[in-house]
Amino acid sequence: MDSDGGGNRRVYKRPGIDSSKNQKVCFHWRACKCTRFPCPFLHSEPAYPSGSAASATGNGSGTPKRFADDCGFSGQLPRRSPNFKNKHNNSCGRMGANKVVRKTEKVCNFWVRGNCSYGDKCKLLHSWSLGEGFNMLNHLDGHQKLVSGIVLPAGMDKLFMGSKDETLRVWDTNSGQCTGVINLGGEVGCMIGEGPWLFVGIPNDVKVSFRHISIKLTLSGPAGQVYAMVVFNDLLFAGTQEGILIWKFNAVTNTFEPAASLKGHTLPVVSLIVGANRLYSGSLDHSIKVWSLENLQCIQTLTEHNDVVMSFLWWDKFLLSCSLDKTINVWVTTENGNLEVTYTHNEENGVLNLRGMTDLESKPVLLCACNDSYVRLFDLPSFSERGKIFAKQEI
Template sequence: MDLDGGAGNNKRVFNRHGTDSSKNQKVCFHWRAGKCTRFPCSFLHSEPSHPSGSAAAASSSSTANGSGAPKRFADDSRFSGSAQRRGPNFKNNHNNSWGRMGANNKVVRKTEKVCNYWVQGNCTFGDKCRFLHSWSLGEGFSMLNHLDGHQKLLSGIVLPAGMDKLFTGSKDETLRAWDANSGQCTGVINLGGEVGCMISEGLWLFVGIPNAVKAWNTQTNQEFSLSGPAGQVYAMIVGNGLLFAGTQEGILAWKFNAVTNSFEPAASLKGHTLPVVSLMVGANRLYSGSMDHSIKVWSLETLQCLQTLTEHTNVVMSLLCWDQFLLSCSLDQTIKVWVASENGNLEVTYTHNEEHVLREG
């Protein structure tokens, strides 16, 4: 092999050193970015001059389409910013909107999980915590007021329709009324027992406490005490003109008698073997969740049990009717979606497993 056979046999070596610029008209990509370290370089360190007219237009089009120098990266706005190769003197003066700046100018990226330490009231990271310090996620949420007064856990909160007052019940055995505009406490009632649940229906406010249900007419300020429950009242709901209460011994129902202006016992629904802690009404049915891990379906017309659902393996804490579905949440760390089959019975159509479960205390 003749390595010294003349200039014609040494073109590759000759061109690599850039001494024959007419053989390679491509502009150096690294030179464009200000980072070329080769000297001499086999590519051009200057923009080539193009002839005028149609030939120049054709050359420019060829370059923009990628057949020539990678000019398209410099011109295309999709590749501007961090995606574009930067020269040694490049400075980014734009604000970074993809996170918040924490200590040492590090970006704090939030997760979608609620901070367990914040829930317990002892997170020391503050705004620098990467977990949520809020029960809600999304834009448009902001704190209006911080209502201080209760000494123990809140177990009920209602905002009756058409009123400017918020009512809260607590395990400190008090019911408080708040001005919804100013956030100031306007009244305190000592109930003599821990509040297990609260609901509002029309003009009525109902509060469940051990061995009784308290009822207030928010328009006339009339107060009633509905007797019958044994132990704590855990849940209440109104359906088909009846007030239902989930108690330690089952479900009790009352009906308001306008003639006597009083609540009268209407029914007692038996079947659960442990306390009933959740109630829901939908599709002319009453649904009850219990500590016995079951859900019972009752007819609102006959008050008879139509079906018992036993797929949960722990306490059924909450129920929700949504469209044609029933959703149930349990301490077995699952949320189940139920739908009626052809024979009318509810069957599980989807189960969601939740890793974190918040427990009282």
């Protein structure tokens, strides 16, 4: 290897090859990083000498010893197809350079910043999604930390976003502009909307607003962060560090009053859902508890997951649960009334959240947020994957 005149070792000298400038192979071309045009160095492999000169390369095959050692290559160097054409001769010199570029399932950070110089030849994705039927509508920026809650109330033109930066932002869905920022005084652990009501869980409190302007309440009682909430009839359930707290709505005073607490989990409750007149709770203790909504008693404890139960989805008489143990369990009610796992879907990474929707043909679609910063979409009930949506950081 020789210097380029500036003290930088950039090019290889080939044994037995004339050492003139035009016989030096561009080091950056070999690394697929050369951006100079025209480049004063070769963007191709020169013919290798045979006989004694070839043996001097170190492996007897005509391959330079250092290149063979670095790449673990012991055979002949690849030859370009005689039909290969490149006007600027600026293609990559690595093995298989004449193959079609295969995209990896990772978003290009340079593309995100708007300065990727590889264009269509970049091996990373220049898209926020992979699959058919996706269309990005907008990108809402403003929160300084993780967005931990999103609510789009039915019939309203406002979108509400809560964050770990202790603020709630209000967005106009027509213009995509932020119309208000509310300081909550604590990190948002979860948010839900129910009709005209908005509930925001923060440490030690639940913030409540009616029609998002007229009435604002604070429900005291939680100890520590509120991780999950769900509404059933006139009851509000909240998963906290010490179990499940329940408030009952008083229509006369237009307020929520403490009603009960459910104990049983040994660690914080982080997920809740209601289905078939039952309440299901998931916890850091790896268990799911089934509660009767008639008498608020625990009627079954499910222990099939072996890590935190992060989220639930109720779909067509089935309960879906996901966990950091990299599984999604599909539960069905048996003749004796208990739940049993009827199917388990395995993922490569822990699953953080489940949501459901229907496509334009009214077919059910499952959305799974995983801790590799992907949202995977599956058709139900087949679990055939139909695409991915990507994020830069944790979802």
